[in-house]
Amino acid sequence: MQNNTRHFAAIGVLVVIFTFVVFWILDAVLKFPLAASTQAGPIDSLIQGHLWIIAFLFSLVVVIAIYSLFLFRRREGDTEEGQYIHGNTTLEILWTALPMVVVIAFGYWSTVVLVDITQRPDNEIIVNAEGYQWGWNFSLPNSDAVTQELVLPVDTPIRMDLTSKDVLHNFWVPEFRVKQDIVPGRTTYLRFTPTIEGEYRLICSELCGLNHTGMIAPVRVVSQDEFAAFWNQDVQTASSK
Amino acid sequence: MSLFSLGLVRAIVGQILGMLTGMATTMLIRVMLGLPAWAAEPSWTVGAIFSIIGALWAVGALSDWAKWMKGEETPMHHGPPEGKPAWTRYFGVDYNHKVIGVQYTVWGIFLLLVGGTMALIFRTELAESGRQFLSLELYNNFIGMHGFIMIFAILLGIGGMANYLVPLMLGAEDMAFPRLNALGFWFNVPGSLLLLSSLFIGGWDAGWTAYPPLSARGPIGYQLFFLGVFAVGLSSIVGSLNLLVTILQMRPKGMSLFKMPIFCWAVFATSLIQLTATQLIGLSFLMVSTQRALGMGFFDPGLPGATLMTGLGDPILFQHLFWFYSHPAVYIFILPGLGIISELLPVFSRKPLFGYKWIALSSLAIAIVGFLVWGHHMFVSGYAPVLRYAFMYSSLLVAVPTGVKFFSWLGTLWGGKLTFETPMLFVLGAISVFLIGGLSGPILGTVPSDLPLHDTYFVVGHFHATMFGGFVFPFFAALYFWFPKVTGRMYNETLGKIHFAIMTPAFWVQTLGQMGVGVMGMRRRIADYDPTLGGGSIEAWQLSITIAGFLIGFGVLLMLWNFFQSAEVGVLAGDNPWRSRSPEWQIPSPIPEHSFASPMVVHGEPYDYGLPEPYVAFAAAGDD
Numbered sequence: 001m002q003n004n005t006r007h008f009a010a011i012g013v014l015v016v017i018f019t020f021v022v023f024w025i026l027d028a029v030l031k032f033p034l035a036a037s038t039q040a041g042p043i044d045s046l047i048q049g050h051l052w053i054i055a056f057l058f059s060l061v062v063v064i065a066i067y068s069l070f071l072f073r074r075r076e077g078d079t080e081e082g083q084y085i086h087g088n089t090t091l092e093i094l095w096t097a098l099p100m101v102v103v104i105a106f107g108y109w110s111t112v113v114l115v116d117i118t119q120r121p122d123n124e125i126i127v128n129a130e131g132y133q134w135g136w137n138f139s140l141p142n143s144d145a146v147t148q149e150l151v152l153p154v155d156t157p158i159r160m161d162l163t164s165k166d167v168l169h170n171f172w173v174p175e176f177r178v179k180q181d182i183v184p185g186r187t188t189y190l191r192f193t194p195t196i197e198g199e200y201r202l203i204c205s206e207l208c209g210l211n212h213t214g215m216i217a218p219v220r221v222v223s224q225d226e227f228a229a230f231w232n233q234d235v236q237t238a239s240s241k
Numbered sequence: 242m243s244l245f246s247l248g249l250v251r252a253i254v255g256q257i258l259g260m261l262t263g264m265a266t267t268m269l270i271r272v273m274l275g276l277p278a279w280a281a282e283p284s285w286t287v288g289a290i291f292s293i294i295g296a297l298w299a300v301g302a303l304s305d306w307a308k309w310m311k312g313e314e315t316p317m318h319h320g321p322p323e324g325k326p327a328w329t330r331y332f333g334v335d336y337n338h339k340v341i342g343v344q345y346t347v348w349g350i351f352l353l354l355v356g357g358t359m360a361l362i363f364r365t366e367l368a369e370s371g372r373q374f375l376s377l378e379l380y381n382n383f384i385g386m387h388g389f390i391m392i393f394a395i396l397l398g399i400g401g402m403a404n405y406l407v408p409l410m411l412g413a414e415d416m417a418f419p420r421l422n423a424l425g426f427w428f429n430v431p432g433s434l435l436l437l438s439s440l441f442i443g444g445w446d447a448g449w450t451a452y453p454p455l456s457a458r459g460p461i462g463y464q465l466f467f468l469g470v471f472a473v474g475l476s477s478i479v480g481s482l483n484l485l486v487t488i489l490q491m492r493p494k495g496m497s498l499f500k501m502p503i504f505c506w507a508v509f510a511t512s513l514i515q516l517t518a519t520q521l522i523g524l525s526f527l528m529v530s531t532q533r534a535l536g537m538g539f540f541d542p543g544l545p546g547a548t549l550m551t552g553l554g555d556p557i558l559f560q561h562l563f564w565f566y567s568h569p570a571v572y573i574f575i576l577p578g579l580g581i582i583s584e585l586l587p588v589f590s591r592k593p594l595f596g597y598k599w600i601a602l603s604s605l606a607i608a609i610v611g612f613l614v615w616g617h618h619m620f621v622s623g624y625a626p627v628l629r630y631a632f633m634y635s636s637l638l639v640a641v642p643t644g645v646k647f648f649s650w651l652g653t654l655w656g657g658k659l660t661f662e663t664p665m666l667f668v669l670g671a672i673s674v675f676l677i678g679g680l681s682g683p684i685l686g687t688v689p690s691d692l693p694l695h696d697t698y699f700v701v702g703h704f705h706a707t708m709f710g711g712f713v714f715p716f717f718a719a720l721y722f723w724f725p726k727v728t729g730r731m732y733n734e735t736l737g738k739i740h741f742a743i744m745t746p747a748f749w750v751q752t753l754g755q756m757g758v759g760v761m762g763m764r765r766r767i768a769d770y771d772p773t774l775g776g777g778s779i780e781a782w783q784l785s786i787t788i789a790g791f792l793i794g795f796g797v798l799l800m801l802w803n804f805f806q807s808a809e810v811g812v813l814a815g816d817n818p819w820r821s822r823s824p825e826w827q828i829p830s831p832i833p834e835h836s837f838a839s840p841m842v843v844h845g846e847p848y849d850y851g852l853p854e855p856y857v858a859f860a861a862a863g864d865d
Binding site: 029030031032033042043046047050051053054057058061062064065068069072073074078080081082083084085086087088091092095096099100103104106107109110111113114117118166167168170172174177178179180181182183184185186188201203204205206207208209210211212213 | 377378381446447448452454455458459542543555556557590591592593595596597598599621622623626629630633634637638640641644645647648649651652654655656657658659660661669672673676677680681683684687688689690692693695696697753756757760761762764765766767768769771774775776778849850851852
């Protein structure tokens, strides 16, 4: 047993070191797009939390496994059988209960985030998006103008009202993080608040037939003044063409 | 010997004749109704139904029951068919579970090669951005076909392992219902041929999930695809029923459930899911099929200008029905593989399986929790928002029994005397790969972190890791491990190790690469991607994934070549080259027609390596 204590100490140290190394690699390698909505903040924090747990559990299993492979490999000429151990009920209960606590904690954290990113703000504006095979139409309520470019005001809570002309589609701007399926025959909703002015791409991420690959629309996040000007003038000319 | 004495040939001819009969019947009915004789949709649909029956009838999978109806006796035939070479029994209806197990396995590997080839074709297209040689139509067909061919291959692979091993591990003469067992296998032949032939009549382009409305309006190939799945689903149902009865009823005296080899527990849990969930995918596809053929608008949202539409249906209903099978199906695919890991680790560690009961019950727990989590595939579908919370918590619970398995495996390694023959290497590879698959799960299980990853390549990487770790690696471990038992000869160890050394790192690159490009923002199921993603680094990643895919393919071919060679020239393996305590290793290799010359008696525990007392022994002749 004295022997085992030394091994467990070595494994403990290795797991800690490995956890930091694996997290550092994950963080460096997983290149999320720019975070350009208020929703992206809490979502990305949750993802960071997940990555820490992944790094820890990965290190835990891999370090113990590889350590065992070296420590307990059969030496040449050794014909004995392994140690006669059937199991350990305390350990089994421990590694059932601890993961249970961790997943419930993550469930709670996610619940808080999900409530936060889906709640209805006071001053939201509504924008309609209609998906079809294979393109997008955008409009504002109480306006006949239709455009193929999604123009949104910065720092304003948006509610997208999503409809489809034909099959399932999906509304996703990677920089805003959130996405929502679009279902023919009903309206689905998606809330987000763009925070950075710039140009993005709206991509359909629910397979919708032949040219699903190309179902992309330009998105422009502009100042609130520019947004008002766009919907008063540009669109009128665009739709009257 | 004529070609028609091969059951497989008769099955294919019977399938074609059945198809033609079905079409002719449809046309006759249409003419009598005063309609134009030819209409593609009903003709192909009815033809496909008849073709399944035609194949089963022609091969002879139904003939014993037909004879019973006429009052004829059909004594159980043992051994190869009379007047034909012994190998022909593998191409026809045979009631021996060992033959059926090999049939399942070989047909499964055949489909694995077809599905893998399709993957390599579209991986080549994706190796660089821009569109090269695949049309959009073919691309969409191939991704769905790859998915479902692989599902068939996996179902056949686990069917092969279960049918071959379970009766042997229980010391049983055969499965509980040998005729049903043969029928269960032969359903797969017309089923997979229907699926493959759907490519030639327009294919189907909605991915393996076949969500309506897209699947309700696509080409005619959908009908063959739906009915192919229906046939294979019937195989799952009768096969799992047979396995459950065998495990519950045919254990020898003294073998309580907790004294079975652990693989039987995995098969038991899998069969429970198969027996009770498979109906749902049959149902969901049947509903789309009738929506297309008969205008029953189950999933039809009622859009203006469409035909055959009633407007009372709901596309989201389909997703519930579909995932009610298709999520538990994932556990059907992985539980037997995890059972193989638990089965082989003690043999190569030379010590008892750590926490046998916990591992056995964790399989059952996964099977049961698995029924409550289907909604995590629908987090962004637009269903009632409250469901997101419910399915989030239930999905996270799956991590708990899965963790128990991992930690128990580590406990089995600790203190062992480990050796690293090819099956053990594949077991260790399986653990590493399944670890990647398992750990990438919870991030998709919590809704907020799922939102940016849903329907991206991250999901593709995640489930390929679970499928390779939970099925492909353990399946290959099982092939290497039981090869000497099936053929009597040893495979080539060096080639086996080379296969492992190529495939394992290649798969890590592939699956981590897929997750990486998914995080960058690459969607699933697209024929082309934005080369600027990930700061322009995506193309290098894509190329790596493609190269890794080809290396995996090469590894698989190497394995098959190894098996073909070794079956002829491999050194004789002896009865128990692994010094295993399991019953199937206590009898001769290859196993004679009647596996057990005398009844099996259970003395000890299956994994008590280190104790002199054997697990099982055989009563001497005449010793009751």
